[in-house]
Amino acid sequence: MYPYDLQQNPYPSSPTPTVSDAKILGGKRHNDGKLAVLSCIDDLYQKMTGIATDKDFRLVTVIQDVGSGKTHLSLHVKGLKELSGNTVTSYVDLSQISPRDMNSLYKTTLSGFTEGYMKEIKESLVYFLKDKAERNIKNANKVFRFGIFDSMRGRSLANKVQEILSEKFVPDCSTIHSLLREEFSSNEISIFKLVLEGNFQQDTHNILSLEDIIARISAIAALNWKFLRKITILQLDECDSDKQTLDFIKAVVNAHLPSTILMLVLTPSSYEEIQKENVSVFDRLEKANYKIDLAGSNTLEEIIEILLEYIRYNGDKKIFTAVEEKDLAAKIKVIYDEFQDFRNIRSMINILYHAMEDAKKRGAKTIDEQAIDNTIRNAYPGLRIQGSIMGVPLSDFIKIHRSSSDDRRLESDVRDAVINLLSYAYENGSVARLQETNGKEGSEIDLIYNDQTGTKIAVAVLIDKDRIKTFEQISNRIKSTVTADKFIILTNTHVYDATDKACVVNIDNRKMIDLIYFSSKYRNHEIMLDDSQRALMLAKSIKLC
Amino acid sequence: MSAEEKLIQQIFLSGSAGVKKADLRKEFAEEDIDTILEKAATHGDLYIDKKGAAYYCWHREYYLQSLLNSDPKFRIIYDAIKSLERSINKTSDALAKSLESSTNNIILSLSKFDKENIGTSVVDKGLSADFTTQLEQFKTDFDNSVSNYANSIGWVEFGKIKNELCTKYDVSHEEFYHRVEQLINKYDKKYELSTGGYEGITIRGLVHGFVRCI
Numbered sequence: 001m002y003p004y005d006l007q008q009n010p011y012p013s014s015p016t017p018t019v020s021d022a023k024i025l026g027g028k029r030h031n032d033g034k035l036a037v038l039s040c041i042d043d044l045y046q047k048m049t050g051i052a053t054d055k056d057f058r059l060v061t062v063i064q065d066v067g068s069g070k071t072h073l074s075l076h077v078k079g080l081k082e083l084s085g086n087t088v089t090s091y092v093d094l095s096q097i098s099p100r101d102m103n104s105l106y107k108t109t110l111s112g113f114t115e116g117y118m119k120e121i122k123e124s125l126v127y128f129l130k131d132k133a134e135r136n137i138k139n140a141n142k143v144f145r146f147g148i149f150d151s152m153r154g155r156s157l158a159n160k161v162q163e164i165l166s167e168k169f170v171p172d173c174s175t176i177h178s179l180l181r182e183e184f185s186s187n188e189i190s191i192f193k194l195v196l197e198g199n200f201q202q203d204t205h206n207i208l209s210l211e212d213i214i215a216r217i218s219a220i221a222a223l224n225w226k227f228l229r230k231i232t233i234l235q236l237d238e239c240d241s242d243k244q245t246l247d248f249i250k251a252v253v254n255a256h257l258p259s260t261i262l263m264l265v266l267t268p269s270s271y272e273e274i275q276k277e278n279v280s281v282f283d284r285l286e287k288a289n290y291k292i293d294l295a296g297s298n299t300l301e302e303i304i305e306i307l308l309e310y311i312r313y314n315g316d317k318k319i320f321t322a323v324e325e326k327d328l329a330a331k332i333k334v335i336y337d338e339f340q341d342f343r344n345i346r347s348m349i350n351i352l353y354h355a356m357e358d359a360k361k362r363g364a365k366t367i368d369e370q371a372i373d374n375t376i377r378n379a380y381p382g383l384r385i386q387g388s389i390m391g392v393p394l395s396d397f398i399k400i401h402r403s404s405s406d407d408r409r410l411e412s413d414v415r416d417a418v419i420n421l422l423s424y425a426y427e428n429g430s431v432a433r434l435q436e437t438n439g440k441e442g443s444e445i446d447l448i449y450n451d452q453t454g455t456k457i458a459v460a461v462l463i464d465k466d467r468i469k470t471f472e473q474i475s476n477r478i479k480s481t482v483t484a485d486k487f488i489i490l491t492n493t494h495v496y497d498a499t500d501k502a503c504v505v506n507i508d509n510r511k512m513i514d515l516i517y518f519s520s521k522y523r524n525h526e527i528m529l530d531d532s533q534r535a536l537m538l539a540k541s542i543k544l545c
Numbered sequence: 546m547s548a549e550e551k552l553i554q555q556i557f558l559s560g561s562a563g564v565k566k567a568d569l570r571k572e573f574a575e576e577d578i579d580t581i582l583e584k585a586a587t588h589g590d591l592y593i594d595k596k597g598a599a600y601y602c603w604h605r606e607y608y609l610q611s612l613l614n615s616d617p618k619f620r621i622i623y624d625a626i627k628s629l630e631r632s633i634n635k636t637s638d639a640l641a642k643s644l645e646s647s648t649n650n651i652i653l654s655l656s657k658f659d660k661e662n663i664g665t666s667v668v669d670k671g672l673s674a675d676f677t678t679q680l681e682q683f684k685t686d687f688d689n690s691v692s693n694y695a696n697s698i699g700w701v702e703f704g705k706i707k708n709e710l711c712t713k714y715d716v717s718h719e720e721f722y723h724r725v726e727q728l729i730n731k732y733d734k735k736y737e738l739s740t741g742g743y744e745g746i747t748i749r750g751l752v753h754g755f756v757r758c759i
Contacts, residue, residue, distance in 0.1 A: 063698055065739035065755075268700040268755045269741020275696070286697055293698060295759045299734060341749045 003359045003366050004320045010310040011353035015346065022075035026309025027302040027345075030069050033062065033292045037077050040261060040290045044231055045086055052225040052258030059253060060263045060290040063271050067346040068297040069306070070265045074235045077263075088117050088230045094245060095238040103204045105248050106213045109234065110201045122195050123165055124227040129196075130161050132179070142175045143196075164196070171196050187219035210247065214255045225259040232260045239266040241273035246281045253284045264288075298344050300336045304329045306345055307352055328367055334398045335372065338385055354379050369395040389538045390514040390531070400513045411463035414512050415446050417519035418461055418490060421539050422449055424522055430536060430545045448484060451545070458484035459544070462491040463512070488543055505542050514538055548576045549585070556591055556602045561610040563601035566593065680731065683724050686710060691758055699757035703745045722746060725756075735759065 002009055012021040025034060037060060044058050062070045071093075078089040090112030097104050132140035134157060141147070144160040163169035173193040180189050194200045207213055221232040234252070239245065252262055264285065266274075275282040296302055308328065311320050335342055335351065342348055352367065358378075359371040373395030376383055385397050392400070404410045425431040426449070433450040447459045487502040492512065507515070518535050521527050527535065539545040546554075552573055556564055569578055582602060585591045592608040593600055596615075603611050613620045690706035691699075703725070711721050726746055729736045735758060738746060742754015 063700075065737075065753075066751075267741060268698070268739040268757075271696070271698075271700070272702060272741070272755070291698060295699070295737060295757075296734075298737070344749075347749075 001360070002356055003364055003371075004311055004315050004324065005365075006311065006315055006356075008314070009353060009356045009360075010314040011307075011349050011356060013350075013353050015350075017072040017075055019075050019079050022072050022079060024310055024313045025073065025076045026306035026312075027069070027297070028305060029294050029297050029302050030073055030306065033073050033294050034077065036290055036292050037073075037263070038083075041083065041087060041231060041233075044259070044261065048225070048231070048259060052222050054256035054258060056231075056259045057253075057256040058261045058290070059284070059288040060261055060292060061285055061288045062263065062265045062292040062294070063268055064294040064297055066267055067344045068294055069345055070294065071237055073292075073294070074237055074263065074265055078233070078235065086230055087233050088113065088121075088224050088228065089233040089235060091235045091237065093237045094240065094242075100242050100244045102210050102213055102244065102248065103207060105244065106207060106216070107201070107204045109217065110203060112235070113201075118195075118200060119165075121223065121227060122198075125192055125195055125223075126161050126164050126171075128227065129171075129179075130157050133157055138179050139175045140179055143171045143173065143179070145169075145172050167198060170198070173197060185219060185222075187215045188223055191216065191219045191223055210251050213248075214251050214257070217252070217260075218255060218257050221257050221260045232257070233263060234260060235263045235265065237265040239264045239274075240270045241277040243277070246274065246278045250278070250281045250284065253281075300333060300343075303336065303343075303345050303348050304332050307332060307348055310349075310352075324366065330402055331367065331369065331372055331398055334394075334401050335376075338394075338397070339376075339383060341380075341383070351375050351379070369398040372398065385510065387508075387510045388514055389511075389541060390517050390534050392513055392517045396517055396520075397513055400516050401509070404509065404512065404516075407463065410512065411461060413516045413519070414463055414490070414507075415461040417512075417515035418459060418544070419447055420519045420522045421515065421535060422447060422459070422544060424518075424527070424532075424535055425539050425545055428532070428536065430539070445484075445487075455486055456484045457486045457488060459488045459490065462489055462493065490542060503543055507542055511538075511542065515542075548573060549581050552576070552578060552581055553585060553590060553604070557604040557606065559602075559604075559607075561603070561607040561614060563594075563596065563603040563607070563611060566600040566602055569602065680724070680727060683710075683714070684728055684732070686713060687725070687728060688758060691756060695757060699759075700739060700755045701757065702742050703754055703756060704742065707744075718744075729756075 001007070010024075012018065014021065025031060040058055040060055044056060048056055062073065064070050074091060077083065078091050083089075090109050092105075092108045092112045094100070094108075097108050129140055129143050132138070133144055133146065141157075144157055144164075146155075146157055146160055150156075150160075160169065164171055173196055176193050176196070177186075177189055180192065184192065190206070191200070191203075194203050203216065207216065217234075224230050224232045234257075236245075236249070239249070249262070249264065271282075271285070274285065308325050311328075312325075332348065332352075335348070342351065351372070354375040355367045355371040358374045359367050362370070364371060373393055376394050385392055385394065388397070403413075422431055422434060426434040430452070431449050432452055432454065435448045445458045445460050448456065449459070450456050489502060489504045490507050491504065492507055492509075515538065518531070518538060521531060522535075536545065552569065555569065555572070566578075566582070569582075582591070582593060586593050590605055592603045592605065594603070594608075595601075613623060687706070687710065690709055691701050694705045695701040703722075707718060707721050710716075711718060714721075714724075716724070722745070729738065729746070737757050737759045738748070738753040739755035739757075740751045740753050742752060745752050745754035745756075747753070
């Protein structure tokens with residue numbers, strides 16, 4: 001059992017999304033993007049009248065950096081059940097097409113339609129012909145090779161239809177042209193025949209030019225509308241400035257394919273390259289009906305929302321409660337804050353995938369600090385917490401970081417840590433004399449010591465989470481009754497003043513965590529040789545030695 | 546072993562006391578020791594000096610010690626020079642450490658400069674205030690440039706704004722990208738980077754050559 005009582009790991013392990021992974025879509029920006037696409041579809045659908053015309057074409061662009069979720073969004077839209085009743089989508093990953101020429105582009109576009117669609121359109125066409133046959137229109141019976149012997153044997157047209165749909169029987173398409181030429185264009189009839197014969201995706205043999213390709217795609221879109229009342233969506237992912245691709249896009253846009261939405265997915269870099277390569281296409285992209293902008297797709301809030309959605313989708317709300325969500329979000333935040341490399345959804349999903357597996361192996365009920373630490377250490381062995389002198393493991397870092405939200409406890413922990421650090425420095429001869437005040441001498445001073453030159457130094461720790469204290473507040477400590485040659489005030493408050501006698505040392509979160517981590521090791525007698533050198537370096541870094 | 550080698554070895558074995566040239570002449574009666582000694586002295590392998598009424602030879606390893614033993618003035622001067630040398634070395638080391646420490650502090654404070662965390666060091670009011678002001682000014686100009694050069698969806702290549710800002714601030718391209726990094730670290734929610742382009746900021750080994758304000 002995985003954490004949060006999940007039956008399976010909710011996070012995908014593949015570096016790029018699959019249709020199955022894309023069922024889940026989290027994050028405000030991504031959902032806004034989805035709504036924009038749905039709005040475009042709805043808008044077009046509302047405007048569609050009886051016959052699809054060249055006015056019913058829309059261009060949508062999705063432009064964002066690699067790993068930001070563009071492909072995920074495209075596949076999610078393609079797989080949306082709510083769209084299955086009014087759209088047909090062909091998803092094409094252009095990066096998989098090589099060599100890139102007109103034929104290969106057309107072939108991949110045809111392959112981009114699903115098997116489900118193939119069955120659906122075939123069924124519609126067959127029933128359309130059956131209807132004609134039943135009404136004895138022209139030679140519609142011939143398509144079904146339905147003759148008198150069939151009637152005598154008790155076979156009906158319905159039987160023939162089932163045989164065609166179950167691919168046990170191939171209809172006779174020799175009379176299709178004469179049967180349909182008054183209602184359909186020659187390209188539509190050709191597509192009709194290919195569908196009936198089961199050769200839809202092998203149409204490339206008959207195509208000679210870009211003009212033919214556009215005419216064929218146009219015919220497919222028209223048939224989709226006529227028979228299925230569905231809009232055709234062509235999704236071209238990984239668009240780039242390849243000449244053949246740009247010619248193809250330009251032709252599709254110029255042709256105003258009926259009842260069609262062309263959805264182009266590209267990066268800002270490729271968008272810029274297209275501008276340089278083909279101004280004409282760029283101009284068309286600039287005038288896209290919808291420009292889906294996933295701005296902020298790599299922000300912490302977006303990433304947290306996306307990551308939580310995977311567990312929400314697969315899990316039980318009673319187990320993955322708001323408290324659990326908040327807890328996991330806090331851990332994700334630490335990773336996000338501390339490792340710039342992971343500030344993208346692809347990397348984060350990978351981390352949580354491994355963390356889930358690790359937690360499962362250890363029988364953990366949640367994704368705990370240990371799972372994340374193990375993941376980072378195993379999957380990214382070279383990574384360290386930036387700026388950590390003590391080399392704090394991520395698991396400890398997360399634990400201390402989380403407990404530091406309690407101001408009082410934080411100040412107390414840091415104070416103890418400073419006392420422990422100076423005690424250790426005293427034991428090692430880096431400090432000459434140590435004297436804890438315990439509030440007796442100078443109520444605001446935490447510790448007094450003599451450095452190696454005999455200078456008497458008084459140390460005060462002032463941690464204030466709201467960080468609004470002024471220097472006056474801090475200097476009150478200096479003005480205490482303690483007699484010392486020098487005062488050191490350790491604080492996380494942003495002050496920019498110091499005096500000749502007072503040294504104000506700002507310590508950031510990482511330094512505080514270093515101190516608390518050291519303190520814990522010191523208390524537990526776990527200081528090793530390496531730690532010893534680091535500890536003294538830590539003391540120097542905050543001007544204590 | 547040649548006669549010359551034997552001679553040098555004999556002098557070496559005499560240590561800081563040295564060996565009389567006359568004794569050497571007796572011992573190596575068959576050799577032209579004057580020529581050999583002159584040659585070795587020219588190469589700096591040994592020293593010939595007068596001690597009392599006689600000429601003595603010292604190996605280079607022992608001549609200094611011989612002088613220190615025999616000449617108090619020389620020893621005083623030598624000690625003074627050594628003391629000076631130690632002092633210079635000490636100062637030089639301290640200077641190097643101080644430079645290293647200062648450099649580290651500057652790098653640390655620059656790299657850790659974000660709105661929540663000020664780097665750990667004694668804060669120099671002037672330096673921090675100047676840095677903040679400079680960064681804020683740079684931000685204003687940077688935002689303007691992004692706005693001026695951005696395409697319809699807000700993206701702009703760093704290369705397009707680099708020259709303008711480098712000229713304005715009279716900074717190198719490296720310094721420009723350094724400042725951009727500081728800016729983006731500080732205001733990470735206000736900027737968005739994208740991969741691609743020929744130059745920019747490298748993250749995860751990828752060159753991010755595009756930026757936009759969000």
